[in-house]
Amino acid sequence: MLSAAPATGYELSQQFKGGIGFFWNASHQQVYQQLAQMAKDGWVQYETQSQTDKPDRKIYAITNKGREALSRWLSTPVAPSKSKDALLIKLFAGETLVSVAVLQEELRRHRAIHQKNLDKLLVIEQEYRSKSAAEQRALQLPYLTLRRGITGETAWIAWADEALAALSEQKNESP
Amino acid sequence: MLSAAPATGYELSQQFKGGIGFFWNASHQQVYQQLAQMAKDGWVQYETQSQTDKPDRKIYAITNKGREALSRWLSTPVAPSKSKDALLIKLFAGETLVSVAVLQEELRRHRAIHQKNLDKLLVIEQEYRSKSAAEQRALQLPYLTLRRGITGETAWIAWADEALAALSEQKNESP
């Protein structure tokens, strides 16, 4: 993010709450810890901006050394992310230990959250589509990450509907 | 997993390499550490089985206390998993620092891995479909987690194709 534009820790935290949060996340505590670490390593620098009414802001910017480290990382293959989905553990193991109703409710709750995420991403997509062709070209790569979010959440919701249908069928068979 | 059947640490590790690995993962080191911790907490017990030709096996089984702890957790709502996908960071930030060709190659590499995962999951699905109706009913919930894997990987691959198409178009526009 700092390679795109300088920012304060607070602003970076806000970005994680927005669209970027779909594929990467860090709490505000972690952001401040990592900024301190990266400053120590010489990857970023900061300027303090005094404010009279609010606390001072520390505006962080990437350094050449930081940009080099980032370039090296970008050229190094990474392993695909491994998902850890506790909800699926519940479905996998829950059978004998809790009622199907409990699992259904949890599924519905998660479905609602994913639907909300999807709605947010679709709004961002509409904003993108209203931009000029030149702007769209400039934002092509971030747009692809947005598309990953949209297709991923859509698939999640479709699966949840499939799963909920299967569970309610089972319930009707053996009441 | 131990709530389904007793197992050794090695066997649990193997399960993570199989279908379960799609939604949860633990290295063999972590498995042994967690088994030791859970034995200390009284959630699991083990019997040592001597073997003359190979190292002794420790067969772990869940205890009542462990089953209670699991039930409690199953009834507690969990937060949806947050993904951390380094590949998307690369797309998001890579634009100015590496060539599109590097990103395309990384995308293709990941696509191949996801395709391999999908193929494995589809084999497991075929095995499931060849079982009797009674067996299928008994395995309904684990099957739903398998379906999540299949729909999730399918969506990932479809997105990768979309992204690769967009990137190769861009290349043709400005050679």
Added chain:
DNA sequence: GCGGACATGTAAGGAGTTACATGATTGC
């Protein structure tokens, strides 16, 4: 008066990874 946005952190601990360590058997 209260909650939320703005703005920054520290401390402790739990979760997970990487490196190290050992040793037999089986198949190419």
Added chain:
DNA sequence: GCAATCATGTAACTCCTTACATGTCCGC
């Protein structure tokens, strides 16, 4: 001869979360 499978672990470290800590301004 070498890699893979079976079978177990320890030690050190990093990554990430939870809890604690402070203070102002703005709108309802």
